[in-house]
Structure formats: C-alpha cells, structure tokens
Amino acid sequence: VSRSERKLPSIVIVITGKADDDKAKRACEQKIRELQLRHVSFFLTFLPYEDYIKLLGSADLGISLHNSSSKKDLPMKVVDMFGCLLPVCAKDYDCLNELVENNVTGLTFNDAETLTKQLECLLDNFPDTPRLKTFRDNIKKFLGESRWEENWLK
Numbered sequence: 001v002s003r004s005e006r007k008l009p010s011i012v013i014v015i016t017g018k019a020d021d022d023k024a025k026r027a028c029e030q031k032i033r034e035l036q037l038r039h040v041s042f043f044l045t046f047l048p049y050e051d052y053i054k055l056l057g058s059a060d061l062g063i064s065l066h067n068s069s070s071k072k073d074l075p076m077k078v079v080d081m082f083g084c085l086l087p088v089c090a091k092d093y094d095c096l097n098e099l100v101e102n103n104v105t106g107l108t109f110n111d112a113e114t115l116t117k118q119l120e121c122l123l124d125n126f127p128d129t130p131r132l133k134t135f136r137d138n139i140k141k142f143l144g145e146s147r148w149e150e151n152w153l154k
Contacts, residue, residue: 009126010039011119013063014055016047016077056084060132061122062106063115064090074099082143087135089118104138 015028025044032042047055056062066075071094078099081088090100092108102108107122109115122131 006120007125008039008120008123010041011123012041012043014059015042015044016052016055017044053080053084056081056086059084059086060126060129061119062086062088064088064100067091068093068095071095082139085136085139085143087122087132087139089115089122101138101142104135105142106135 017024017028028044062078062081064075064078064081066077068075074095075090078088078090082099082105088100088106090096090106090108092102092110096108100106100108107118109118122129
C-alpha cells in the first residue's frame with residue numbers, strides 16, 4: 001500500500017541523549033542525512049529532566065532502541081515513557097517482556113523493517129489511532145498495579 005493510499009502523518013522524531021557525546025551526535029546526524037527521508041523531521045537534543053518529561057507527555061508514540069549488553073537491565077527511557085502513558089515500540093531482547101508486553105503496552109521489534117511496519121500500522125489514519133489508545137489504557141492498568149512495590153517489599 002502506497003503512502004498516498006494510507007493516511008500517514010508527517011512524523012517528527014526527537015532523539016534525546018547525552019549533552020557531552022558530540023561524536024555520537026555527529027554520527028547520528030550523518031546517518032539521518034544518508035536516509036533522505038521524506039515526511040520525517042529529526043531533532044537531536046538534550047533536555048533538562050522537566051522538559052524531557054513534557055516532551056514525552058506531548059508525544060504520541062515512543063521508540064526505544066536500547067540494547068542491553070547484559071540482557072538483564074531494563075530501558076529506563078521506557079519507564080519514563082510509561083510514566084507519561086506513552087506507548088512504545090521497543091527493540092526486543094531477553095528480559096524486555098518484563099516491562100513491555102508485546103501487543104499490550106506497545107510493540108517490540110528486532111529490525112528496521114519490522115519497526116517501519118509497526119509505525120505504518122500504528123499511525124495509519126492518524127490522529128484516529130485506536131491501538132495507541134488501547135496501549136495507553138493498558139499502561140494505566142500496568143501502572144495501577146503495585147507490582148514494583150510488592151516485589152520490593154518481598
């Protein structure tokens with residue numbers, strides 16, 4: 001299905017990171033230039049925590065590219081996103097399902113092609129995105145459970 005046959009929005013992607021990592025920022029900017037994407041705008045920035053949370057709160061969907069070298073830690077950015085009721089598409093690895101339940105609180109992917117299909121599916125007919133709403137509702141339920149506190153007290 002071509003873009004003209006779908007109701008896909010123009011996309012704004014905000015990439016956040018460490019303010020002092022100029023080498024990574026330059027590499028990211030170079031990769032963005034090479035992609036030559038249409039209907040996609042990129043912003044690379046470092047924000048104070050208060051502004052970062054506001055940014056997440058104004059977003060429709062979060063993307064986590066976190067890749068755990070130990071395969072045992074969870075992406076704190078996803079925790080931040082869930083705190084703002086922001087559904088995610090997250091790069092999958094062994095323990096990620098402890099945080100992101102695929103097709104419940106978001107989607108997981110292993111490659112760019114899968115992520116692209118997920119974005120097309122989730123954003124088709126934007127702003128009417130019932131699947132994102134369902135994910136948000138499920139995140140509310142997930143946060144409403146005292147799982148962290150119960151586990152901490154054990």
